[in-house]
Amino acid sequence: MKSREEVLGPNDRGTAEKNTEKPEEQVALEPVGGPPSGIRNLVGKENGEWAAGPSLAAHGIIWMFIVALISAAVAFIRGEMEPGYTPKDINDAGALMFFVLGSVASVIAVVAKTQGAIIGEKQLGTAAWVLSKPASRRAFVLAKLAVHFRWLLAVTLLFPALVFYGLMAAISTLPPPPLHFLGGLAILALGLLFYLALSLLLGTTFESRGPLAGGVFGFMVGGFMIANYAPWLTAAFPWLFFQSGYYLVTRGQIPAYGLISIPATALWIIVFVLLALRRFERAEL
Amino acid sequence: MPTMTTTRDDRPTLGAHSDGESAPAVIETSGLTKTYGHVAALKALDLSVRKNSIFGFLGPNGAGKSTAMKLLLGLARPTSGSGSIFGNDIVSENFQIRRRVGYLAQDPRYYGHMTARETLRFVARFFYSGPESAIERRLDESLLLVGLSDRADRRVRSFSGGELQRLGLAQAQINDPELLILDEPAASLDPMGRRDVLEIMARLRDEQNTTIFYSTHILDDVQRVSDSVAILDRGRLLAQAPIGELLTVGGAGVTVYELALRGQSGTVLEQARTRVRSQSWISSLDEFPEKGGERHWIVRATDQSAADENLLRLVLATRGVKVTGFGRKRQSLEEAFFDLIEKGGSGEV
Numbered sequence: 001m002k003s004r005e006e007v008l009g010p011n012d013r014g015t016a017e018k019n020t021e022k023p024e025e026q027v028a029l030e031p032v033g034g035p036p037s038g039i040r041n042l043v044g045k046e047n048g049e050w051a052a053g054p055s056l057a058a059h060g061i062i063w064m065f066i067v068a069l070i071s072a073a074v075a076f077i078r079g080e081m082e083p084g085y086t087p088k089d090i091n092d093a094g095a096l097m098f099f100v101l102g103s104v105a106s107v108i109a110v111v112a113k114t115q116g117a118i119i120g121e122k123q124l125g126t127a128a129w130v131l132s133k134p135a136s137r138r139a140f141v142l143a144k145l146a147v148h149f150r151w152l153l154a155v156t157l158l159f160p161a162l163v164f165y166g167l168m169a170a171i172s173t174l175p176p177p178p179l180h181f182l183g184g185l186a187i188l189a190l191g192l193l194f195y196l197a198l199s200l201l202l203g204t205t206f207e208s209r210g211p212l213a214g215g216v217f218g219f220m221v222g223g224f225m226i227a228n229y230a231p232w233l234t235a236a237f238p239w240l241f242f243q244s245g246y247y248l249v250t251r252g253q254i255p256a257y258g259l260i261s262i263p264a265t266a267l268w269i270i271v272f273v274l275l276a277l278r279r280f281e282r283a284e285l
Numbered sequence: 286m287p288t289m290t291t292t293r294d295d296r297p298t299l300g301a302h303s304d305g306e307s308a309p310a311v312i313e314t315s316g317l318t319k320t321y322g323h324v325a326a327l328k329a330l331d332l333s334v335r336k337n338s339i340f341g342f343l344g345p346n347g348a349g350k351s352t353a354m355k356l357l358l359g360l361a362r363p364t365s366g367s368g369s370i371f372g373n374d375i376v377s378e379n380f381q382i383r384r385r386v387g388y389l390a391q392d393p394r395y396y397g398h399m400t401a402r403e404t405l406r407f408v409a410r411f412f413y414s415g416p417e418s419a420i421e422r423r424l425d426e427s428l429l430l431v432g433l434s435d436r437a438d439r440r441v442r443s444f445s446g447g448e449l450q451r452l453g454l455a456q457a458q459i460n461d462p463e464l465l466i467l468d469e470p471a472a473s474l475d476p477m478g479r480r481d482v483l484e485i486m487a488r489l490r491d492e493q494n495t496t497i498f499y500s501t502h503i504l505d506d507v508q509r510v511s512d513s514v515a516i517l518d519r520g521r522l523l524a525q526a527p528i529g530e531l532l533t534v535g536g537a538g539v540t541v542y543e544l545a546l547r548g549q550s551g552t553v554l555e556q557a558r559t560r561v562r563s564q565s566w567i568s569s570l571d572e573f574p575e576k577g578g579e580r581h582w583i584v585r586a587t588d589q590s591a592a593d594e595n596l597l598r599l600v601l602a603t604r605g606v607k608v609t610g611f612g613r614k615r616q617s618l619e620e621a622f623f624d625l626i627e628k629g630g631s632g633e634v
Contacts, residue, residue, distance in 0.1 A: 028416065028418075028419040029413045029415075029416075029419045029420065029423065030413060030414045030415050030416070031384075031412060031413060031414070032410070032411065032412060032413060032414045037380075037411065038411050040410075041407065041410045041411055044407075044410075045396065045399075045407055048398065048399070048403075049396065049398055052398035053398060124394045125390055125392070125393070125394045126394050126395065126396060128355070128360050128390060129388075129390055129393065129394065129395065131359075131360060132358050132360060132383060132386075132388040132390070133383060133388075133408060133411040133412070134380060134383045134384045134411050134412065135411055136380070282362070284355075284360070284361045284362065285355070285360040285361065
């Protein structure tokens with residue numbers, strides 16, 4: 001190690017009183033403004049983490065194969081097997097698969113990618129390290145929400161949707177109505193955000209990953225089961241978002257329970273995020 | 286180079302400052318308490334760390350040192366009591382505190398996908414918005430300071446414990462903090478690395494007026510570099526004092542002196558003993574034989590000023606007595622530490 005004097009030269013740091021005779025570099029450096037602080041920096045770090053490792057490529061390949069290629073393949077096979085199928089029938093078959101697989105894929109990807117987002121940082125001590133700097137806890141959570149949503153949306157829904165749409169145009173010769181397809185995609189995106197917000201909330205609540213993964217998966221699977229016994233509950237949660245998306249693309253409309261579940265889900269997202277922020281604000285690191 | 290002085294027990298010290306009782310307190314806590322369930326991690330801590338000092342925070346594992354540091358930084362909330370840094374409340378104003386503080390955690394962990402340079406850039410951007418060239422210059426200086434320039438672009442996940450510790454020091458001082466809080470800063474370092482860390486700490490205090498509050502298990506390091514020391518055991522503060530005071534033996538109102546001397550005869554030595562014992566400010570004199578006919582005296586004085594001025598003179602006034610060693614008896618920090626821990630454990634403190 002070198003002394004600061006050796007590094008900086010004798011005149012740079014030898015001030016008798018701090019801030020009375022600022023070294024040249026201190027004058028040049030501009031301090032960051034007040035809170036909420038660190039959000040840009042934390043967003044950059046989260047983006048870097050997504051881009052640096054193999055997870056972006058892995059998620060991209062897996063979900064492209066499952067959501068886009070399998071859905072398109074099913075539509076192609078159904079079209080080949082049923083000579084009487086019209087282009088719309090082929091589109092409908094593909095759309096059903098796309099919305100079911102897209103819906104499930106987004107939940108699995110959320111759990112796989114974010115189960116350690118907060119818990120892992122709490123366990124490792126990186127959360128304590130970051131929050132010993134002038135970074136707000138709110139920024140810490142919101143940066144994760146924003147960046148994970150961006151990348152998970154891209155790898156589980158957006159890119160597969162683009163490829164799926166292109167393949168369907170080739171297979172059925174008449175692609176699904178683009179605005180309806182976009183609307184269906186937006187519904188799935190809202191569902192993704194719901195599970196992401198739930199995952200982050202559970203991350204601020206629990207100290208290990210098991211309850212988080214179990215909680216998010218359990219909520220999705222439990223929802224499918226509840227839908228059979230208490231269908232009215234599906235209006236309050238995004239369990240049947242795949243149906244809403246499918247109906248929007250194939251019939252041009254969303255069933256009543258689906259229409260209610262969209263604002264209800266948006267409300268849940270707000271509640272989950274606020275609770276996550278509140279819990280993390282009080283977390284002991 | 287820092288000022289090297291030598292204490293009586295020949296331990297080199299890195300220019301320890303006087304305690305600076307007049308200096309304002311940077312850290313102050315009052316009854317700061319933290320409990321986890323039924324376990325009290327910290328019990329009513331009253332601490333005062335003066336500006337521009339190096340304050341050693343000592344204690345065995347589980348004493349509550351890291352908990353206290355986390356409370357100061359707002360990473361944990363006190364169960365009761367209060368604290369302030371730079372006059373800012375540690376609970377309600379910890380954001381303002383963190384802008385002026387550098388922190389190195391025990392067993393520091395960073396994002397493995399980042400290089401050392403990226404890690405420092407990440408930290409620097411919490412404090413500085415630019416310009417980029419100035420930030421980059423600061424990164425280069427920090428890397429050079431801790432000897433990581435040649436490993437600047439290696440991913441942190443491949444770093445050894447010692448390299449992580451160096452990176453920890455670099456990131457802790459990147460904002461030129463007024464207060465450094467270091468949790469076991471030399472724990473993973475080899476002896477050379479430890480020495481370097483202590484030197485950097487002394488330089489930051491001397492050249493930058495930085496106040497350093499650090500915890501360690503390495504008592505020798507504390508004695509070398511600290512101005513003041515607090516000893517914590519099982520969450521309880523056992524002692525807090527300037528290092529010199531802590532190492533001075535004698536108890537309240539009594540100063541203990543050690544003399545090594547020779548006399549031409551037993552009679553001469555008896556004269557010297559009588560002369561010393563006759564002083565009203567001497568409470569006891571014990572003599573122990575040493576090798577080669579030398580005598581070792583332990584003298585307890587109730588008036589330190591009078592003893593400092595007259596004790597040696599009194600002994601030397603006896604013809605035929607040669608004094609080969611004289612000074613206030615000091616204990617090592619290790620002796621003081623274990624003494625306090627043992628007394629603390631039996632509730633005698």
